[in-house]
Amino acid sequence: MNAGIDTGDTAWMLIATALVLLMTPALGLFYAGLVRSKNTLNTFMMSIAAIAVATVTWAAVGYSLAFDGDGSLIGGLGNAFMQGVDFAPREGTTIPELVFFAFQATFCIITVALISGAVVERMRFGAFLVFAALWSVLVYAVLAHWAFGGGWLISGGTLDFAGGVPVEMASGFSALAAALVVGARKEWGRQALLPHNAVYVLLGAGLLWFGWFGFNGGSGFSTGEGSVLAFTNTLLCPAATLVVWFALDLIRGRKVTAIGAATAIIVGCVLITPAGGYISPGWAMLLGALGAVPSYGIIVWRTRTRVDETLDVLAAHGTAGFFGILFIGFFAQESWNGVSDGLLYGNVDQLVDQVLAALAAPAYAFTVTFVLLKVIGALMPLRATDREEAMGMDVVQHGEEAYVTGEGAILLLPDDVGRAPVVPVADPG
Amino acid sequence: MKLVIGIVRPEQANQVLEALHRAEVRGFSMSRVQGHGGEVERVETYRGTTVQMGLSEKVRFEVAVSDSFVDKAVGAICEGGRTGEVGDGKIFVLPLDHAVRIRTGDTDEGAVTPVAR
Numbered sequence: 001m002n003a004g005i006d007t008g009d010t011a012w013m014l015i016a017t018a019l020v021l022l023m024t025p026a027l028g029l030f031y032a033g034l035v036r037s038k039n040t041l042n043t044f045m046m047s048i049a050a051i052a053v054a055t056v057t058w059a060a061v062g063y064s065l066a067f068d069g070d071g072s073l074i075g076g077l078g079n080a081f082m083q084g085v086d087f088a089p090r091e092g093t094t095i096p097e098l099v100f101f102a103f104q105a106t107f108c109i110i111t112v113a114l115i116s117g118a119v120v121e122r123m124r125f126g127a128f129l130v131f132a133a134l135w136s137v138l139v140y141a142v143l144a145h146w147a148f149g150g151g152w153l154i155s156g157g158t159l160d161f162a163g164g165v166p167v168e169m170a171s172g173f174s175a176l177a178a179a180l181v182v183g184a185r186k187e188w189g190r191q192a193l194l195p196h197n198a199v200y201v202l203l204g205a206g207l208l209w210f211g212w213f214g215f216n217g218g219s220g221f222s223t224g225e226g227s228v229l230a231f232t233n234t235l236l237c238p239a240a241t242l243v244v245w246f247a248l249d250l251i252r253g254r255k256v257t258a259i260g261a262a263t264a265i266i267v268g269c270v271l272i273t274p275a276g277g278y279i280s281p282g283w284a285m286l287l288g289a290l291g292a293v294p295s296y297g298i299i300v301w302r303t304r305t306r307v308d309e310t311l312d313v314l315a316a317h318g319t320a321g322f323f324g325i326l327f328i329g330f331f332a333q334e335s336w337n338g339v340s341d342g343l344l345y346g347n348v349d350q351l352v353d354q355v356l357a358a359l360a361a362p363a364y365a366f367t368v369t370f371v372l373l374k375v376i377g378a379l380m381p382l383r384a385t386d387r388e389e390a391m392g393m394d395v396v397q398h399g400e401e402a403y404v405t406g407e408g409a410i411l412l413l414p415d416d417v418g419r420a421p422v423v424p425v426a427d428p429g
Numbered sequence: 430m431k432l433v434i435g436i437v438r439p440e441q442a443n444q445v446l447e448a449l450h451r452a453e454v455r456g457f458s459m460s461r462v463q464g465h466g467g468e469v470e471r472v473e474t475y476r477g478t479t480v481q482m483g484l485s486e487k488v489r490f491e492v493a494v495s496d497s498f499v500d501k502a503v504g505a506i507c508e509g510g511r512t513g514e515v516g517d518g519k520i521f522v523l524p525l526d527h528a529v530r531i532r533t534g535d536t537d538e539g540a541v542t543p544v545a546r
Contacts, residue, residue, distance in 0.1 A: 191443050387512065390440035399473045407463060408484025412472070 002087050006094035009222040013095045013103055019214025020106035024051055024113050026211060030204025030262065031117055032402075034311050037196040038392025039121045040402035046116035049129055054109045054136040062108055063101055065141040070150030074142055093221040103218055104148075108140050111167045115369075117311030118175035119182045121193075122383045125397040130376055135174065139368050143170050143361055153360070157353040159332060159340060161230055162219035164274025164325040165361040172318015173362040174369035176309055181373040182382050184308030186389055198258050205262035209238060212269045216276040229336060230276030233284035238268025240288030248296050263316060267295045270320035275328045278339065283331040291323045322358050329354030430525040430541060433502045435490040436464065437510035437518040442488040445509030449492070452505040455543040457492040467515065487518060493528055493541045 028047030035043045054062070064079035079085055082101065090100035112132045119128070143166035145151040147158065153165065160166075187193060195201060216234045220227030245264030246256045271291040272284055279287065298315035329351030332342035341347040376382065383389075388396040395401060437445055442459065449457065463484040471482040492502045503520055511517055530540040 187443070387514075390438075390512075392440075395471060395473070399471075400475060401473065404473070404475075406480075408465070408482065409473075409480040410483050412479040412481055 002089060002096065004089040004094060005087075005096060006222070009094045009224075010096065010099060012223050012227075013099045013218055013221060016214035016218025017099065017103040017106055019211045020103065020110065020218065021051070021211075023208050023211035023215065024048075024106075024110045026204050026207030027110060027113050028204070029200050030208060030266075031120060031311055033197040033200025033202075033204060034195045034259070035120050036193060036392070037403060038394055038401075040196070040394060041400055042125065042393035042397050043116070043120045045125065045398065046120065046128055047113040049125070050109050050113035050116070050132055053129055053132045054112045054140075055105055057133050057136045058101075058105045058108050058141075062137050062141040063104060065137065066144035067100075067104065067149040070155065071145070072152045072155075073145075074151070075145045075149050090221075095221055100221065103221075104144070107163055107167055107215070108136055108144070111140050111163075111171050112136050114167075114171035114313055114317055115175050115178055117313040118179040118309045120310050121393060122185050122389050123182050124381060124384055125393075127376060127380055127382045130380070131178075131373060134372055134376070135369065138372060139170055139174060139365055140166055142368075143364065146360070147357070153353075153357050156356070157340070157349065158325075158357040159278050159328050159350070159354070160274045160325065160357065161226070161277040162216045162273045164321045165357050168270050168273055168317045168321025169325070169358070169361040170365040172314045172316070172321060173366040175313030176307070176318065177366045177369040178373055179307055179309035181370060181377065184306065185310070186386050188308040189306060195259060198262075201259055201262045205265040209234075209265050209269055212273075216269075216273060220277055226277035226337065229281075230272075233272050233276045233279070233281060234269065236281055237272035237284045237288035237291075238265050240285040241265070241268030241271065241292045244289045244292040245296065248292065252300070263295075263299070263312070264292060266316045267292060267320045270317050271324045271327075274321065274324040275331075278328050278332045278337040280331075280333055280336045283327075283333070287324065287327050287331070291320055291327070294323055295319045318362065322362065325354050325358045325361075326351075430493065430495055430528060430537060431499045432523045432525045433490075433492040433494060433499065433506070434521040434523065435492070435503075435506035435510065435518065436462065436466075436487050436520075437490065437506065438512065438516065439486050439488050441510045441512065441517075445488075445490060445506055448505035448509035449490075449502070452501040454492060454494065454498060454502050454505060456541065457490055459488055459490050462487050462489045466519065485516060493525055495538050495541055 024047050028044040032040045032044040059082050061080050064077050065075045068076040068078040085097050085101050087096045090097040093100060112135060146153040147160045147165035148154060213231055213234050217227050217231035219230060242261060242264045245260055249256045249260045268288045271287050275287060295315045298319050299312050302309060302315060328342060330343045332340055332350055333345055334341045340350050343351045384396060464487050465484055473480055473482055490506060494502050499522060506520055528540040529536050
């Protein structure tokens with residue numbers, strides 16, 4: 001055992017890492033339930049693809065750019081290809097850097113997967129893979145450096161416990177840019193495009209909430225007070241969001257909806273993500289209650305616009321992340337977090353630092369994503385043809401269906417496979 | 430009176446619904462069916478097992494109309510269902526002997542003509 005390693009902290013962080021990794025398949029399930037049945041697998045696969053691509057880019061350069069050194073804008077390449085990432089404790093923590101690396105990797109993965117919600121049902125899988133690889137480095141690693149890795153936000157005093165900047169605002173505002181560049185689904189605004197399985201949506205949201213205890217509870221990198229506070233706040237805040245969401249649903253439609261409840265769970269978890277270890281349990285419940293309102297409003301408003309930001313990543317993650325980051329500026333309490341007070345406790349500077357983050361992160365994420373997708377779009381088609389979109393992305397992109405019956409399926413023996421007629425619109429990408 | 434049966438691609442079903450609506454054909458039923466009509470089959474692979482999908486998902490519209498509406502109904506299904514590729518489907522027009530509206534007991538032409546609400 002290396003000096004400076006704490007066994008209890010390390011044990012918890014190993015578990016927390018696995019919890020956060022589970023969130024990505026859970027997100028895939030949540031998203032898969034929200035799309036039409038012919039796009040189930042493709043939607044789920046975008047999340048699985050994020051695990052594949054973002055892990056590799058993270059090991060190659062992402063981790064190093066985010067966490068090597070304390071440059072103002074970007075980290076160094078000292079840890080590229082995991083050089084020097086070993087059993088020694090990560091600076092400022094009591095856990096091996098290998099565990100720290102893996103924990104942070106799972107954050108990069110889920111953030112990439114989140115953006116897919118904006119482009120499901122029409123973006124080509126190959127183009128998404130290219131986008132995911134580049135975005136994980138150009139946007140995620142940079143913002144993670146700003147907020148976590150010693151960059152200008154964290155060194156300037158901005159508080160972001162578990163990723164309001166690099167995860168929530170980054171994915172939300174990137175999703176808006178992606179929806180604008182990729183464009184709406186062809187039936188958007190003309191036909192009702194409905195979720196095909198609300199049970200997947202609820203189960204996915206439940207598993208996300210479960211994983212979020214590792215996400216927030218692990219972001220203190222220990223079993224210390226900040227982690228414990230964030231852990232319990234991750235229970236309280238989404239519960240308050242759920243209650244308020246029920247009320248908003250009742251006022252607006254006279255019925256409490258299941259998909260609304262699933263959305264509320266996500267919104268509540270996002271709200272507490274930046275603030276988890278910095279505000280008291282009481283303020284966490286207030287945050288959950290108040291923060292429900294802007295996200296609810298954006299969801300209602302967005303469906304009346306021409307922007308097909310399909311699964312409301314902006315409302316659930318961008319808006320709630322923005323709200324949570326600002327909330328810290330008012331309600332942070334040194335007696336609970338041991339770091340800093342907010343405006344309510346007499347510290348105006350904290351609010352200024354939070355406002356800075358709430359402006360810089362969305363601007364950077366939106367701009368870079370917009371330009372990145374324009375560039376990728378110039379090199380390869382971003383979206384499937386109208387005909388392929390009509391057939392469904394599962395058959396076209398993957399050659400599989402989620403709900404195949406097997407009726408009328410003829411087994412092809414290996415000798416026959418090459419001779420079989422291939423569907424003319426098949427698209428390997 | 431005729432019974433118009435239109436078998437179309439599922440992805441064109443909404444277009445057919447819109448076209449029928451525009452043609453003021455108000456009464457019909459639709460069901461999901463599986464069939465085969467000479468289109469090139471899809472090949473799918475599941476964990477190394479490669480299969481040729483011999484049956485395609487289709488949507489079957491059944492529309493009972495008075496004689497003056499036959500051409501409108503057929504036209505609407507054609508317009509909504511056509512993509513120009515093999516597999517767009519077929520329309521069959523059958524003679525219809527007798528029809529009854531269950532609520533009122535109206536028969537034949539009266540039963541297949543929508544009532545003003």
